[in-house]
Amino acid sequence: MTSIPGLIELRGVTRAFTANGQSLEVLRGVDLLVDRGDFVAITGSSGAGKSTMLNILGLLDRPTSGEYLFDGRPTAALGDRERSGVRGAGVGFVFQSFHLLSARTVRENVLLAFVYGETEERPRSTSERLALAEDALSRVGLARRSAAHPGTLSGGERQRVAIARAICTRPRLLLADEPTGNLDRRNSDAVLDLVEELNADGLTVVVITHDEAVARRAHRHRVLEGGRLS
Amino acid sequence: MTAVVKAVRRRGAAHLGVRTRLLRDIGGEALASVGARPGRLLLGVLGTLVGIGALVMTLGLGQTASGQLSSRFDAVAATHAEVEPATAEGSDGTARPVAAFPDDSLARVTGLAGVTAAALLAPVDLGGREITTVPVLDPARAPTTPPAVVAASGDLLTAVGGRLERGRMFDRGHDERHDRVAVLGAEAAERLGITSIDSRPTVFIGEHAYAVIGILASSETRRSLESAVILPLGTARAEFPGVTASTLALGIALGAGRLVAHQAPIALAPSAPEAFSVSAPGEPTTFQTGLQGDLDLIFLAIGVITLLAGAVGIATTTLSGIAERIGEIGLRRALGATRGQIAGQFLAESAAVGLLGGLMGSAAGVVVVVGVSVAQGWTPVLDLGLAFGAAAAGGVVGLLAGLVPSSRAAAIEPADALRTTAT
Known part of the structure; x- marks a missing residue:
């Protein structure tokens, strides 16, 4: 596996929250470099700041201080x-609790990613979107369940739908937050096999987990404890 | 064209395409989200439906009722007319009639085509005399203003659209013999304490007694007669000096108004027809306008208040919907939705609910207006612009009601929202 440097980079990132007038520092000077094509697992106990770190990596939250570069671009000034x-x-995001819309079919849940995932450089037609969605569902082995509703699927199947939604727009980075947290061992293995396959195809993957078995699948394993990465 | 310009244009077209596509996608998402929650949709629609329905119904019934009143007043105006002498300003600055009705006025106009009845009316100046029901002069009694006295001849009831409550109207015989008889307007009779004519009541005008032979219940064109004491014109001329007819009331056939208006002045003054003017009865017009305005205002107020309640209903439903959909908001933000797009979707959902409620409410309002009209035997009157405008107003109300909830949805931090568990 060859890595091309510098897809995401954290430089001395801290994140503090204020509660009841007191400041609580969850991340304390975190440095992390994830190369293109890398597969990094970040583990840590509950409350160690794993989800906070994932939110920052996914641009869902901003660091209190420090710098976060995505694809070599500083993100602090972005609106x-x-x-x-x-x-x-x-x-592409994969969450522990799947976050599928229960009233939509599997295909519609996957297609949702295209509503906001379009760029001016590569606008897609409806037929292109459908083809990509079906392709993603085939990739996760759920092409035959595309008309089903999430409520009729098993936990493992729901997580595979979430992965299809995360990869259908061909993102550069897959962020997974406890992707096997709600799955049994057999379904966990199936999901991790899929993530490994995607990574083997060049997708950069960062997995947040407290499961050592998941961490062992990654190329690199970092531990977050007390807000610091080791 | 240079390659750079072409590239810029291509980029501009692509940008427009993505924006249009995004708007369409968000609109589609809004409709799909609205349709995915039938219970919540029903709650939201119900508020607007009731509000818009009430607005259309109340305004529609108001218009129908006004139309009904209008048609009645129009019927009065179409079958009655009044002739009055033209006036000119005198040396003292007051308006004085330039002509007097000839003695045979009634004969001259009743022969005209389209005239169904005619009556002369003259105000009577009592010269300080009182009107009582007992011939006792009590110097200690406080002075009171007596009812107005009006003298009339001809077919007064038909000419003014009058209706007797009791007794009869005086006739040509009473008029020619100068009989001391009187017909009391209902209000005047009540004021004088006369409720029945069975005991042959009498009213005294000054020292002269007049037998009350009838009580006038109402007059469509001259409501002032309901509070007056009405005497035969011949009697009044014999008893009171200076009684001069001021108005010739006419009953006319439907559609003959224009012809009568042209011919009556000529019949009364062939050499100077301009000395008389013909007009529709004036009293109801003012009454009608005032009544219509009051009705419209009341119905509009009821409709607007109900609609505001509907708007509050949509806002409440949307707000509670946001609380339930925080996880979904977080997901959309993670998928790349901006705050503006989240706000736009919730606004579109709210507007769609309002528009749907508006359409259904407008339709329901129209059905009620038509139903009530059919039941009452009225002609339903409803401005089509109101029906369509009300439906659109539902959308606007929905949009406005969604402003606060959508801004709250947009303000939710995605990281916070994603902590909420979803399917």
């Missing part, structure tokens, strides 16, 4: 529109 644009076109 809501630019950050949303980077998220839509460049980042």
Whole structure:
């Protein structure tokens, strides 16, 4: 596996929250470099700041101090529109709780990614979107369930739908927050096999987990404890 | 054209295409989200439906009722007319009639085509005399203003659209014999304490007794007669000096107004027809206008208040919907939605709910207006612009009601929103 340097980089990132008049520092001077094509697992105990770090990496939150570079670009000065644009076109999210819309079919849930994931450089037609969605669903082995509703799927299937939604727009970075947290071992293995396959195809992956078995699948394993990365 | 310009134009066209596509996508998302929650949709629609329905119904019924009143007043105006002498300013600055009705005025006009009845009316100056029901002069009694006395001849009831409550109207015989008889307007009779004519009541004008032979219930064109004591014109001329007819009331056939208006002045003064003018009865017009205005205002107020309640309903439903959809908001933000796009979607949802409620409410309002009109035997009157405008107003109300909820949805931090569990 060869890595091309510098897709995302954290430089001395801190994140503090204020509660009841007191400042609580969740991240304390975190440095992290994730190369293109890398597969990094970040583990840590509950409350260690894993989700806060993922939110910053996904441009869902801003560091209190320090610098975050996405694709070599400092993100501090980006406004809501630019950050949303980077998220839509460049980042795919997979959450522990799936975040599927229950009233929509599997295909419609995947197609949702195209609503906000379009760029001026590559606007897609409806037929292109459908083809990409079906392709993503085939990739996760759910092409035959595209007309089903999430409520009729198992936990593992729902997570595979979420992965299809995350990858259908061909993002550069896949951020997964406890992707196997709600799955049994068999479904966890299936999901991790899929993530490994995607990474093997060149997708950069960062997984936040407290499961050591998941971390072992990654190329690199970093531990977050007390707001510091080791 | 240079390659750079072409590139800029291509980029501009692509930008426009993506923006249009995005708007269409967000509109589609809004409709899909609205349709995905039938219960919530029903709640939101219900508020607007009731508000817009009430607005259309109240305004429609108001218009129909006004139309009904109008048609009644129009019917009065179409079948009655009044002739009065033209006036000129005298040396003292007061307006004085330039002509007097000839003695045979009634005969001259009743022969005209289209005239169904005619009556002369003359105000009577009592010269300080009182009107009582007992011939006792009580110097200690406080002075009161007596009812007006009006003298009339001809077919008064038909000419003024009058209706007797009791007794009869005096006739040509009473007029020619100068009989001391009187017909009391209902209000005048009540004021004088006369409720029945069975006991042959009498009113005294000064020292002369007049037998009350009838009580006038109402007059469509001259409501002032309802509070007057009406005497035969011949009697009044014999008893009171200077009684001069001021108005010739006419009953006319439907559609004959223009012809009568042209011929009556000629019949009364062939050499100077301009000395008389013909007009529709004036009293109801003012009454009608005032009544219509009052009705419209009341119905509009009811409709607007109900619509405001509907708007509050939409806002409340949308707000509680946002609380339930925080996880979805977080997901959309993670997928790349900007704050503006989140706000836009919730605004579009709110407007769609309002528009749907407006359409249904408008339709329901029209059905109620038509139903009530049919039940009452009225002609339904409803401005089509009102029906369509009300439906559109539902959309606008929905849009306005969605302003606060959509701004709240847009303000939700995606990281906070994603902590909410979803399917």
